[in-house]
Amino acid sequence: MVRHMTIEQLPYREPVRNWLIDRYGDTEATKIWAQTQENYRNYLLDLPDYGGSKNGHAKAIYGGLLIFALYPALPDQPPVTELQDFVQNLFMGPFTKLGKIFDLNRPSHMRLIDKVFRRSGNRDRKDFLRYPDGFINVDVPYDNEHHAARYSFTQCPNAEFAKKHGLLHVLPLLCNSDFFGISEIHGTLIRCGTCGNSNICDYLVVGSSNPIAKEYETVSDEQGFLVSRKRQPENAGEKA
Numbered sequence: 001m002v003r004h005m006t007i008e009q010l011p012y013r014e015p016v017r018n019w020l021i022d023r024y025g026d027t028e029a030t031k032i033w034a035q036t037q038e039n040y041r042n043y044l045l046d047l048p049d050y051g052g053s054k055n056g057h058a059k060a061i062y063g064g065l066l067i068f069a070l071y072p073a074l075p076d077q078p079p080v081t082e083l084q085d086f087v088q089n090l091f092m093g094p095f096t097k098l099g100k101i102f103d104l105n106r107p108s109h110m111r112l113i114d115k116v117f118r119r120s121g122n123r124d125r126k127d128f129l130r131y132p133d134g135f136i137n138v139d140v141p142y143d144n145e146h147h148a149a150r151y152s153f154t155q156c157p158n159a160e161f162a163k164k165h166g167l168l169h170v171l172p173l174l175c176n177s178d179f180f181g182i183s184e185i186h187g188t189l190i191r192c193g194t195c196g197n198s199n200i201c202d203y204l205v206v207g208s209s210n211p212i213a214k215e216y217e218t219v220s221d222e223q224g225f226l227v228s229r230k231r232q233p234e235n236a237g238e239k240a
Contacts, residue, residue: 003052005062007040012063012090016070019086024075032073039069043165048133050157056123057135057157063091064158064174071170080169080224088177095184104187105207107147113185113205114142114149121151133157146212152202159195171196172224178203179218179226188213190228197225204228 007013016036020029043065050061067087071080089096104110117139124137136155143150162171175194182189182205190204190212206212216228 002047002049004044004047004050005052005058006044007037007066007069009053010062010066011059012066015090016066028075032070032075035073036066036070039073040066043069043161047161048157049131050134051127051131055127055131055134056120057127060091060174061134061157065161067173068161068165068167068170071167071173080173083173084176087173088180091174091177092181092184095181099184099186102185103207104182104185104205105209109185110147110149110205110207111142113187117149117151117203117205118142133160147206147210148212149205150203152200153195154200156195156201159201162196168196169224172226175201176224176226183208188216190216191226192228194225197221197223197227 017029017033020032023029024032047065050058052058055061067083071077071083102109104113121137121139124135127134128136134155134157135153138152138154140150140152142148158174159171162168171194175196178191179189186208188206188208188210190206191202192198194201204212215231217231218226219229221227
């Protein structure tokens with residue numbers, strides 16, 4: 001039997017409802033929330049088996065599903081970018097708290113975050129054996145010389161869902177939040193693509209003061225995804 005996380009099990013319900021009340025007022029917020037719940041329940045009907053709450057990335061998967069259920073329920077269909085601050089604060093609150101004591105510019109903290117990423121990757125690979133529609137995580141050994149942690153996803157449930165349900169325009173709300181989360185712990189995320197706009201979601205994480213961070217700039221692509229691009233030399237366009 002497939003057991004999914006219900007919307008009532010998610011820790012994001014009250015913040016979403018409060019955001020709706022602030023934006024639309026009590027009466028309209030109640031209607032939108034009811035539609036969001038219905039959308040969520042309908043999405044569950046053909047959702048692959050991810051293992052429900054037993055999946056190590058359950059909050060990412062089902063939290064993403066909540067956002068996918070929410071956006072179509074908004075009566076004014078605002079630009080997706082208007083929801084970015086709300087969504088990133090919704091999901092990245094723990095990073096903001098951690099940033100008060102954790103700093104990726106410290107080599108010891110970088111090695112520690114690499115261990116966290118590696119442990120998460122090992123868990124993802126175990127989960128994949130049971131739930132093959134989940135995340136496929138590929139990690140790379142820690143770069144001691146440059147104090148850099150690398151890993152990637154070659155399969156992402158949120159991206160697959162967005163493609164299947166015509167919600168690819170909403171996916172950047174989830175993906176872009178990673179840049180904010182890493183910045184909250186005084187780091188820089190360097191990512192050239194996600195499973196939504198590429199065939200791989202790549203993570204290169206360094207401290208915000210790391211020289212590698214200064215080699216890249218973060219821009220928005222034509223689909224709304226934040227991506228990292230190599231900075232061009234200031235005189236690149238000048239003629240010799």
